[in-house]
Structure formats: structure tokens, C-alpha cells
Amino acid sequence: MENCAIVILAAGKGTRMKSELPKVLHGFANRPMLGHxxxxxxxxxxxxxxxxxGFGAEATEAYCNAHAPGCEFVRQTEQRGTxxxxxxxxxxxxDHQGPIIMLYGDVMLTTREDxxxxxxxxxxxxxxxxxxxxxxxxxxQGLGRLMHHNGRLINIEDKDCTPEQRTITTANxxxxxxxxxxxWPLLAKxxxxxxxxxLYLTDIIAHAAEAGLTVSMSEVKAERPEMGINSRxxxxxxDALYQNRKRMAAMAAGATLVQPETIYFxxxxxLEPDTTVGPFVTFGPGVSVSRNSVVxxxxxxxxxxxxxxxxIGPYARIRPSTTLADGVHIGNFVEIKNATIAEGSxxxxxxxxxDADVGANVNLGAGTITANYNRKTGQKNRTTxxxxxxxxxxxxxxxxxxxxxxxxxxxxxxxRKDTEAYSxxxxxxxxxxxxxxxxxx
Ligand code: UD1
Ligand code: MG
Numbered sequence: 009m010e011n012c013a014i015v016i017l018a019a020g021k022g023t024r025m026k027s028e029l030p031k032v033l034h035g036f037a038n039r040p041m042l043g044h045x046x047x048x049x050x051x052x053x054x055x056x057x058x059x060x061x062g063f064g065a066e067a068t069e070a071y072c073n074a075h076a077p078g079c080e081f082v083r084q085t086e087q088r089g090t091x092x093x094x095x096x097x098x099x100x101x102x103d104h105q106g107p108i109i110m111l112y113g114d115v116m117l118t119t120r121e122d123x124x125x126x127x128x129x130x131x132x133x134x135x136x137x138x139x140x141x142x143x144x145x146x147x148x149q150g151l152g153r154l155m156h157h158n159g160r161l162i163n164i165e166d167k168d169c170t171p172e173q174r175t176i177t178t179a180n181x182x183x184x185x186x187x188x189x190x191x192w193p194l195l196a197k198x199x200x201x202x203x204x205x206x207l208y209l210t211d212i213i214a215h216a217a218e219a220g221l222t223v224s225m226s227e228v229k230a231e232r233p234e235m236g237i238n239s240r241x242x243x244x245x246x247d248a249l250y251q252n253r254k255r256m257a258a259m260a261a262g263a264t265l266v267q268p269e270t271i272y273f274x275x276x277x278x279l280e281p282d283t284t285v286g287p288f289v290t291f292g293p294g295v296s297v298s299r300n301s302v303v304x305x306x307x308x309x310x311x312x313x314x315x316x317x318x319x320i321g322p323y324a325r326i327r328p329s330t331t332l333a334d335g336v337h338i339g340n341f342v343e344i345k346n347a348t349i350a351e352g353s354x355x356x357x358x359x360x361x362x363d364a365d366v367g368a369n370v371n372l373g374a375g376t377i378t379a380n381y382n383r384k385t386g387q388k389n390r391t392t393x394x395x396x397x398x399x400x401x402x403x404x405x406x407x408x409x410x411x412x413x414x415x416x417x418x419x420x421x422x423x424r425k426d427t428e429a430y431s432x433x434x435x436x437x438x439x440x441x442x443x444x445x446x447x448x449x
Contacts, residue, residue: 293311312328397416
């Protein structure tokens with residue numbers, strides 16, 4: 009919607025989080041709530057996106073600038089309620105002629121694919137009125153209730169409900185659309201006449217009806233955790249729901265998940281068809297796994313691209329900026345960081361490969377280590393291993409160092425100098441040998 013403005017309320021402290029971090033920067037699946045929300049609103053191609061910041065404004069604005077450039081900010085220095093927050097936007101959006109969509113930064117229902125399109129469809133049918141969504145949920149504690157009073161739709165907050173009103177099961181997720189110019193006169197009528205002495209955005213419903221606007225409401229299906237995240241327990245409950253959806257989507261797209269309920273996804277995890285993931289695998293951000301590859305149990309992957317027919321784990325740790333080509337095998341207790349490993353190469357046991365470029369068909373023996381860190385200079389140095397090379401168990405490659413193509417190293421060798429192609433480098437020290445050393449007297 010090219011003429012639409014999105015307003016995201018993100019100024020609140022999130023008192024119930026008990027945190028120094030603004031609530032909307034708390035996240036799940038390795039992305040803050042605000043990031044999930046901005047991804048959903050970006051899909052609408054709005055003309056403007058305004059984020060209302062307050063508590064921890066610098067951090068919230070820095071996040072937006074880094075991950076969703078083009079956002080505009082309004083500072084609400086005192087958090088006097090959701091209605092007050094939107095009032096602060098008038099200097100910026102007072103002249104906006106198209107629809108204004110108002111969203112709470114902690115309501116993840118908004119990010120579900122079907123939800124914003126439902127609101128926008130309402131908005132298109134009723135462009136000059138107020139449009140909102142409603143949801144039937146089982147537990148409404150803490151949520152606003154939508155109800156009819158004297159023939160008009162109104163919202164009553166949980167804290168302001170009579171015991172009878174509390175039994176109403178239609179909840180307000182706080183997803184509103186309104187014709188821009190109609191918004192400001194309604195906001196001017198707000199009073200803090202409620203249990204929390206705040207200006208409630210929810211009062212817009214009653215004020216719109218009073219002003220003769222058509223108030224139109226669509227009901228969407230919702231699970232309670234989607235309705236708002238106010239505490240760490242609610243964040244965990246939403247994450248559980250989100251993870252389950254991710255797993256179902258991965259399986260529907262052709263991945264095999266063994267004990268899926270134990271596998272943790274990031275928002276951007278990509279599993280191609282015919283990949284298999286074992287129990288207790290954790291995907292950090294930025295992972296893609298290509299066809300026919302297997303990730304075995306208890307592996308932890310982030311920031312890596314894995315080719316086809318690869319085998320990772322069990323108990324492997326793949327860290328950012330890693331590319332593993334087709335047919336690579338990474339075994340147990342192997343850590344890989346900032347490295348490229350070419351086709352068919354293997355590091356099957358107990359290795360650290362960091363800041364390295366490993367050619368094709370290399371075998372890194374058990375316990376091969378790249379000593380990449382120079383403690384004196386504080387620098388990380390690179391190791392290059394030529395194709396077809398093979399390192400003996402316990403080889404230490406002191407970077408910067410290059411093993412030329414087809415280099416072999418013996419067990420327990422420390423390699424400090426570059427090697428020639430097809431050479432053997434081995435520790436030359438003879439073993440100390442004592443006869444009858446431990447023979448009982
Ligand atoms: C709000 C709604 C409630 C709805 C529920 C859905 C109001 C009065 N109540 O309640 O009807 O069912 O969300 O989750 O709107 N914020 C500001 N400035 C403020 C206060 C809040 O920017 O002064 C932001 C917060 O950062 C948050 C959002 O607005 O992202 C909602 O505020 P929150 O305190 O979570 O409202 P709820 O009590 O959950
Ligand atoms: Mg809330």
C-alpha cells in the first residue's frame with residue numbers, strides 16, 4: 009500500500025520484563041520482536057514507517073537503522089499510555105492523507121502472514137472509518153475486551169472491567185487502521201479517566217463511533233501467546249508456538265526432523281528438501297543446509313552455508329563465516345570458524361579449524377588445530393591447506409602458514425613453516441625410551 013503509514017508503538021519499558029533492554033528488543037529465534045514486526049510491515053511496502061521510542065530509545069533506534077533503514081522516529085519521553093504515544097506522531101503525520109496503521113511492538117499476531125492483509129482488506133472497504141481486528145482467545149488476563157454497549161463497539165481494559173465484563177471472550181489485539189486525517193481529532197478527545205490514569209489508544213473505538221465514523225471489525229483466529237508479550241514467560245510461550253510453526257514448515261518443505269520438538273530454529277534458517285536434522289540441534293542465525301545433507305544430534309550451527317551430501321556432527325560447532333562445500337564431513341567435537349572447506353574434505357574428530365581455507369579432499373586428522381591467534385599482536389592469522397593434504401593426529405598448524413597441495417604431516421607435528429607440495433613434515437624428536445621403567449620391585 010503505497011500511501012499507507014505504519015506506526016509502531018515501542019516506547020514502553022516493559023516493566024514486567026524486569027530488564028534494562030527495551031521490551032521490543034527482546035526476541036526469539038535470534039531476532040528481536042521489533043525485527044519480526046518490521047519484516048512483516050516491510051512486506052506491505054508502506055510509504056512511511058514511524059517507530060515511537062522512549063525507554064531505551066537510542067538502542068531501539070539503532071536497531072531500526074541497522075536492520076530496517078528508512079524508519080522515522082518519534083520520541084515519547086514520558087510513557088503516558090498508548091494513546092499518548094500516538095498523539096506524539098501528529099507533527100510527523102498530521103498531513104498524511106492515506107491510511108495510518110497502528111501496531112503495538114509486542115503483539116506478534118501482527119507478524120502472521122494472514123493478519124495484516126485482513127486489516128488492509130477492511131481498510132480498503134471502509135477507507136474513511138476505523139478498522140480493527142478482534143480475536144477470541146481462551147485466557148484474556150491483561151487484555152482489552154471488545155464489547156457492544158448501547159449499540160456501539162467499545163474496548164474496556166482488563167483493569168477497568170467489571171466482574172461481568174471480565175467474562176467477555178473477544179479480545180483486542182491492538183491492530184488498527186484509520187484514515188489519516190480522521191485520527192487527530194479523535195486523539196484530542198482522550199482523557200486518562202481509567203484505572204491506570206493513562207491515555208488509552210483503545211478509547212479510539214468509542215470516540216470514532218461517537219464522531220460518526222464507521223467502525224468495522226474483523227475477527228481473526230489467535231492463540232493467546234500471539235496477543236502480546238509482556239513478560240519473559242509470555243516471550244517463552246510465544247517462542248514455543250513460533251518454533252513449532254517453523255518445524256512444521258520445514259517438514260512441509262521436505263526436511264526430515266528427528267524429534268522435531270527438540271530442534272531450535274532461527275528466523276532465517278533454510279533447510280533444503282531431503283536434509284535430515286537430528287535431535288537437539290540448534291540453528292543460530294544465518295544457516296542454510298543444502299539437499300541430502302545430515303546434521304546429527306547436539307550440533308550448534310550459526311552463520312554458515314553447508315553444501316549437498318554433507319555430514320555434520322554429532323556434537324559439532326560451526327561458527328559464523330563458514331562455508332562447507334558438497335560432501336564435507338565434520339565430526340564430533342569439531343569447531344569450525346571463519347573458514348572455507350572444499351568438496352569432500354573431512355575433519356572427523358576433536359579439531360579446531362579457524363580462519364582457514366581448506367582445499368578439496370583433505371583429511372584433517374584427529375585433534376588437528378589451527379593456532380590462529382597471535383597473543384603478542386592480538387591478530388588472527390590464516391591457515392591454508394592445499395587440496396589432497398592429510399594431517400596426522402595432533403597436528404598444530406601455526407598461522408600464518410600454508411600447506412601446499414598434497415602435503416602430509418606426521419602425528420603430533422607443530423607446523424610453523426610453509427610446506428612444499430607432496431612433502432612430509434613430521435616431528436623429528438626421537439621418543440625418550442626407558443626399559444623396566446614401571447616394573448614392580
Ligand atoms: C495493550 C492494549 C490492550 C490490548 C493489548 C494487546 C491499551 C491501553 N491496551 O495492553 O487493549 O489487549 O495491548 O497486547 O492500549 N507503549 C508506548 N508508550 C506508552 C505505553 C505503551 O509506546 O506510553 C507501547 C509499548 O512499548 C508496547 C505497546 O505500546 O509495545 C503496548 O503497550 P503495553 O503496555 O504492552 O500494553 P498492554 O497492557 O499489553
Ligand atoms: Mg502488551
